[in-house]
Amino acid sequence: MRITRRMPTALVGTLAVAALSLCACGSDSDDGGGNVTLNVQLFGSFGYKESGLFDEYQKLHPNISIKFTSVQQESTYWPKIQSQLNAPTGVGDVYAAEVSRIAQVTQNQADRWVDLKTFGAGDLEADYYDWKWKAGTTADGKILGLGTDIGPLAICYRKDLFAKAGLPTDRQELAKSWTSWQAFLDLGKQYKAKAPRGSAFVDTAGGLYNAILGSSIKQYYDESGKPIHETNPAIRDAWNLGVQAAQTGLTARLKQFDEAWNKAFSSGSFASIACPSWMISYIKGQDKNGSGKWDVAPGPGVGNWGGSYLGIPKNSRHQKESYDLIRWLTAPDQQVRLFQDSGIFPASKVAASRPEVADAKDPYFGDAPVGKIFGDVAQNLPVAVHGPRDGSILDAFNNGLLSIETQKTDPDKAWKDTMKNVENLLG
Amino acid sequence: MFKARRRAGQGSAPYLFVAPFFLVFAAFGLFPILYTAWVSLHAVDLQNPNESTWVGLENYRKLFSSDFFWNALENTFTIGVISTVPQLCIALGIAHLLNYRLRGRTFFRVAMLMPYATSVAAATLVFSGLFGRDFGMINWLLGQVGVNPVDWDSGRWTSQNALSTIITWRWVGYNALIYLAGMQSVPADLYESAAIDGASRWQQFRYVTIPSLRPTILFTIVVSTIGAIQVFGEPLLFGGVSGHLGGAGRQYQTLGVLLYDEGWFNYKLGYAAAVAWTMFVIIVVAVLVNTTLARRRWRNAA
Numbered sequence: 001m002r003i004t005r006r007m008p009t010a011l012v013g014t015l016a017v018a019a020l021s022l023c024a025c026g027s028d029s030d031d032g033g034g035n036v037t038l039n040v041q042l043f044g045s046f047g048y049k050e051s052g053l054f055d056e057y058q059k060l061h062p063n064i065s066i067k068f069t070s071v072q073q074e075s076t077y078w079p080k081i082q083s084q085l086n087a088p089t090g091v092g093d094v095y096a097a098e099v100s101r102i103a104q105v106t107q108n109q110a111d112r113w114v115d116l117k118t119f120g121a122g123d124l125e126a127d128y129y130d131w132k133w134k135a136g137t138t139a140d141g142k143i144l145g146l147g148t149d150i151g152p153l154a155i156c157y158r159k160d161l162f163a164k165a166g167l168p169t170d171r172q173e174l175a176k177s178w179t180s181w182q183a184f185l186d187l188g189k190q191y192k193a194k195a196p197r198g199s200a201f202v203d204t205a206g207g208l209y210n211a212i213l214g215s216s217i218k219q220y221y222d223e224s225g226k227p228i229h230e231t232n233p234a235i236r237d238a239w240n241l242g243v244q245a246a247q248t249g250l251t252a253r254l255k256q257f258d259e260a261w262n263k264a265f266s267s268g269s270f271a272s273i274a275c276p277s278w279m280i281s282y283i284k285g286q287d288k289n290g291s292g293k294w295d296v297a298p299g300p301g302v303g304n305w306g307g308s309y310l311g312i313p314k315n316s317r318h319q320k321e322s323y324d325l326i327r328w329l330t331a332p333d334q335q336v337r338l339f340q341d342s343g344i345f346p347a348s349k350v351a352a353s354r355p356e357v358a359d360a361k362d363p364y365f366g367d368a369p370v371g372k373i374f375g376d377v378a379q380n381l382p383v384a385v386h387g388p389r390d391g392s393i394l395d396a397f398n399n400g401l402l403s404i405e406t407q408k409t410d411p412d413k414a415w416k417d418t419m420k421n422v423e424n425l426l427g
Numbered sequence: 428m429f430k431a432r433r434r435a436g437q438g439s440a441p442y443l444f445v446a447p448f449f450l451v452f453a454a455f456g457l458f459p460i461l462y463t464a465w466v467s468l469h470a471v472d473l474q475n476p477n478e479s480t481w482v483g484l485e486n487y488r489k490l491f492s493s494d495f496f497w498n499a500l501e502n503t504f505t506i507g508v509i510s511t512v513p514q515l516c517i518a519l520g521i522a523h524l525l526n527y528r529l530r531g532r533t534f535f536r537v538a539m540l541m542p543y544a545t546s547v548a549a550a551t552l553v554f555s556g557l558f559g560r561d562f563g564m565i566n567w568l569l570g571q572v573g574v575n576p577v578d579w580d581s582g583r584w585t586s587q588n589a590l591s592t593i594i595t596w597r598w599v600g601y602n603a604l605i606y607l608a609g610m611q612s613v614p615a616d617l618y619e620s621a622a623i624d625g626a627s628r629w630q631q632f633r634y635v636t637i638p639s640l641r642p643t644i645l646f647t648i649v650v651s652t653i654g655a656i657q658v659f660g661e662p663l664l665f666g667g668v669s670g671h672l673g674g675a676g677r678q679y680q681t682l683g684v685l686l687y688d689e690g691w692f693n694y695k696l697g698y699a700a701a702v703a704w705t706m707f708v709i710i711v712v713a714v715l716v717n718t719t720l721a722r723r724r725w726r727n728a729a
């Protein structure tokens with residue numbers, strides 16, 4: 001018989017990372033004069049600091065000071081947050097959850113995050129894209145996160161390379177030619193025939209796979225929360241297209257977010273990439289002299305990749321103040337500003353419909369109407385079914401495709417290895 | 428009588444002096460080891476570490492029947508061998524050279540220690556760049572002599588050799604300095620009499636230096652073995668997004684990386700604790716084997 005017992009909480013901190021939660025606590029308590037320090041811990045780049053929003057908020061609320069830390073990699077950030085969530089007293093006041101983690105919050109950890117409805121967040125629902133809002137609420141209606149941004153998908157491509165290979169370069173024309181992902185790959189084969197030396201059509205098989213699956217309502221879980229990675233036909237289709245791209249040499253055989261991948265944006269190792277809205281500023285950062293070379297066109301399907309939520313852990317000692325902060329940070333005005341400053345696409349459809357966003361054109365991308373391209377996708381996205389381990393399962397699939405690309409692994413074996421990895425992480 | 432009493436009186440002072448170490452060790456060394464053992468007998472989810480379910484030896488049973496474990500064990504062993512053996516041999520050679528009266532000796536000795544002072548992260552990131560498939564300097568150099576670019580990351584041997592280069596680079600200097608210190612305590616008259624007997628430089632190294640360094644060599648072997656079993660940062664960072672698997676096909680996943688993957692990617696803290704304890708046992712066994720083998724060999728040689 002299995003016995004479930006509760007371990008003394010203080011003892012749990014022994015494993016290395018868990019120990020992180022016990023140190024670095026600082027004292028963020030009330031100093032008696034009504035001054036409150038909010039400990040905001042994020043990952044990657046949300047643009048708040050860069051756009052001066054934290055400073056502005058502190059000016060508007062002199063009694064609030066914001067202590068902000070950021071971890072570069074989400075994959076190191078999230079495990080750290082896990083131990084903090086379970087610490088007896090508050091370590092942080094505001095955390096972020098990436099969309100691939102949000103179901104873990106809503107399905108497994110609802111008791112550790114503040115229900116924002118208690119502070120009146122229910123009124124905000126109409127502001128948000130339906131699918132974005134729903135993913136941040138639990139089945140029984142608790143609101144655990146406010147959407148910061150989304151990642152509607154298009155295709156970014158190198159006009160100069162397309163032209164060299166004799167492909168059309170006009171975004172409308174391209175969008176019409178790749179009406180399906182198979183058509184996209186067929187164009188890739190055309191590209192390969194006349195491509196400049198050392199240039200592949202698309203960056204990675206994994207990126208392609210993820211974009212294809214992104215348009216599916218059901219991905220790794222069904223509505224009842226059962227994992228369907230082995231049986232979902234949408235996964236098989238996306239996988240098969242990824243395999244096809246890998247085996248016909250259409251991919252640059254890189255790992256996304258690796259140094260070599262970063263360099264490839266300017267070197268031309270690949271001519272196109274499945275491109276969520278946040279990739280726009282990523283490309284600009286990697287290919288500083290790329291203005292005029294790049295363009296962006298609507299992709300073969302509607303999909304979403306990335307985007308986040310801000311939430312408040314139950315062990316925060318300043319829940320109301322934290323709520324006021326995240327509500328302000330995610331308000332349409334601020335989302336518009338973040339879009340203008342860093343191209344972070346609003347999760348709020350009110351913000352997305354403002355002319356500053358909806359009519360935005362990007363000179364770097366040949367004056368492409370980025371606001372409309374991404375906005376149209378966001379508008380048409382279905383309410384997808386999320387599951388607690390979406391991100392890790394995707395990672396396993398990416399590595400499976402990567403092994404086909406770089407290690408010439410047989411696709412059947414790669415599929416079996418992937419299933420094994422997924423079962424290991426779920427088991 | 429008198430003598431014994433005096434010894435007892437003196438005896439308490441040394442114990443008091445070493446007590447702080449053992450207290451700290453009990454809190455930060457012994458307790459975590461025992462507590463990890465306790466955790467390894469439970470199912471603990473990283474998402475909810477306050478609750479745990481007693482599973483007995485189930486974690487160990489699963490671990491020993493997992494291909495991933497045996498793969499990681501094998502990788503740890505091969506990476507350990509191909510990094511430790513050259514590392515110690517090169518260190519011995521360098522120490523021998525540094526033991527001569529060289530101009531700028533201090534400079535060389537300090538320079539030797541620089542890689543050791545470099546962080547794993549910094550060193551690994553630089554080396555991943557050097558070993559890059561498309562833009563790496565090593566492939567560029569190979570290209571100069573007509574060798575096709577090597578995809579260092581994707582092959583089992585290529586990636587493990589790349590890792591062994593990083594590890595060797597970081598630790599050669601450290602071991603060289605320890606050997607050097609050992610060499611300087613070898614009495615000069617031993618060399619003199621060897622020279623009078625007509626021993627060449629090489630023979631002096633072989634028959635005077637090496638035997639005198641026995642305890643030092645044993646020490647470095649033990650320390651390097653422990654280090655090799657714990658290799659973690661290099662493969663994790665070398666692999667980028669697939670670092671936690673040790674490459675897309677787990678081609679360089681070590682036990683340390685497996686522990687991290689199971690605990691922090693797959694949320695199985697109890698299972699990760701079982702990996703940790705298995706590593707601990709392997710280290711203890713490896714050290715015991717090392718020391719007994721070394722002792723027996725030297726006793727036979729002597």
